[in-house]
Structures are given as structure tokens and as C-alpha cells.
Amino acid sequence: MISGKSVILFDGVCNLCNASIDFIIKRDKKNRFLVGALQEEAGKKLLSRFEVNSEYLDSLVLIEDGQVYFRSTAALKIAKNLPGLWPLFYLLIFLPSSLRDGIYDWIGKNRYRWFGKKNTCRLPSPEEKAKFL
Template sequence: MKSKDHKIILFDGVCNLCNGAVTFIIKRDKKDVFKFAALQSEIGRELTSKFNIDTSKVDSIILIDGEKHYEKSSAALRIAKYLSGAYPLLFGFMVVPKFIRNAVYDYIAKNRYKWFGKKESCMIPTAELKSKFL
């Protein structure tokens, strides 16, 4: 898969929950669909600027798929669609109205630092995972 064919996941690089989600996704990304970048990184800032994403409103996980981007619960459910195992079944929750899905998502996102903690700096990928990051 060429780099431009990868879907890009932007994540909060200092959030323990988000870093855990990235590790979770990498382990289940058997078809090498995703590349990752922290929102705080140079490429993260470039992509949020390109897609006019207001990081004061969306600051956890964003999926960039070609010329489209997905935020909040839509991003999470679209990511699940490409994972190994039974996770693609979660995509069925797309039938739930977005305002309900995002209310749940926002509640978790709002409390993520309190519940899961925060790092002083963005995670540094191990040598074998470096190729997964932009």
C-alpha cells in the first residue's frame, strides 16, 4: 500500500487514552491501512489546517481518508471498520444519530485526562512502529 493510500489517524499525542487507542489500532491493523500523527506534530498541524479542523472543538481522534475527514464518533466507527476481528461490526452504530454518538464521545473526551491521565510530551514510537507514524 502506497503512503498516499493510507488513511491517517490524527490523535492527541499527550493523552494516555488516545495513545492506548493508537496501540490498540496498530495491533489490529493487519492490512496496514493506517498511518498516525499526533495533532501536536508539524504534520498534524498541517493537516488540521488543510481540512479547516478547529482543534479547540475536536482534539482527540480525527480520521483523514483521501480528501475527506471524519471527527469524533464517526472517525472511531470508521476506524473500527478496518480492524481485524469482530471490530468492523461496530460500524453498525453509524445508524445511531450523530448527535447521540457524539454526546457519548464528547463525554469521554472531556474526561479523558482526569480518568486516564496525561503525558508531559507526545509518545515516541519504538523502532518497529516508526514506519506507522508520519
Template sequence: MENVDDVKGAVLLFDGVCNLCNGSVQFILKHEKNSELKFSAIQSQAGQELLAKYNIDPAQTNSVILIKEDKIYKESDAVAATSLFLKFPYSLGQYLKVVPPQIRNAFYKGVANNRYRWFGQKESCMLPTPNLRNRFLQ
């Protein structure tokens, strides 16, 4: 495993047992511009180390979290910032920022709070395929 202190670029922390979150990671992998984004399940050792390193309360992680150049993006800000890694037209998600944060985060929280009920969950975190293993921090 790559040491979290040595991670370069951006890391997307996601709920590894959430079907919606896993589907989102698969979508990103399919539509990304290049392979610079790394991923880590929040439940993994690396995910927990990143939460500690950036002083993010694990009890407050009902969100995808993007760490890019030592800056933390949460909730809809993380979605908008992550869209910059995607090919057109998905990169247009960056323009979510024109919607006031109170509105977009209320929508985000509504989905986040109901994600298990609406999309289900796995009993354990997904295992990346061998050709993608280097993109996932364990």
C-alpha cells in the same frame, strides 16, 4: 518525514499526550487487518500541517480525526470509520452509525472532555518503536 501532501491512504490524528488516545492507537496497531493506516499526533508538525491543509481549527480538535481519501471524519464518525481497519469483531464498530449522531457524539464528547481526568496524560507525545516509525507522521 513524509510530506503531508504525499500521504496516501488514511491518517488518524490523535492527541499525542492523552493516555486514552495512545492506548487506542496501540489497540488499533494490535488488531488491524493490515498496515495501511498511518498515525499522527495532533501536536506534531505533520499533525499541524494536516490540520492546516484541511482547514481544521486547532482549537476545535477535542476529537480523534480520521482523514481518508480527502474526507474528514470527527468524533464518533471517526471511531466508526476507523473500525473498518480492524479485524473482526472490532470491525463491527462501523455499526455505531445506526445510533443517531446526537446520541453517539454526546457520549463521545463526554469521554473526550474528561479523558485527562479519567485516563491521565503524558508530558510529551509517544515515540513509536523503530519497527513502527514508518507508520507515524512526525
């Protein structure tokens, strides 16, 4: 997408989302992904470029090859591009999206209660700066 990379936009104040981004960054040895918070200006601009409401915070967003993916589809497409056994999770793409997204939405609705949230968006460490929008 940007510089030939896929972009992952996430809820920057959600502890679960931040842990997931840490997980992805650690495993993204091929530098395939750029990440950014949905709440930050760069993320909002990118969403509006794809005609998605810039106030959208309901799920992980993956922008890849000019397409926008949400919720479980975004998560599975990301897993497909991680090393190790993670691509096996992509087989779940064959389940109906209503089932996959139902589980995703249930976790999403409870994420702050179960995992907590920060007062502000996470800032990248100096080593991570190149991975952020």
C-alpha cells in the same frame, strides 16, 4: 490519503488516546493507517490543508479518501477497517450522531482525569516508525 493510506490524528499526550493508537497499530495488519499526534507539526499541517484549525485537540481525526471525520464517526470508520469483530461496531453509525458524539464528548471531557496524560507526545518505537507521519 498519504500514499493511499488513511491518517489518524490523535491527542499525543492523552493516555487513553495513546492506548487506542497502540490498539489500532497492533491490529492494522494491512497497513491501512498512518498515525500522528495532533500537537506535532505534521498533524497540524495536515489539519490546515483540510481547513481545520491546526490547534484542534477535541477529538480523534480520521482523514480518509480526501474527507475529514471527527469524534464517533472517525472511531467507527476506523473500527470498520480492523480485523475480527470490530467492524460490527460500525453498525452504530446508524444511531444519530448527536447521541454518538454526546457519549464521545463525555468520555473526551473526562479522559485526562480518568486515564491521565503525559508531559510530552508519545514517540514511536523503532518497529512503529513506518506507521507514524
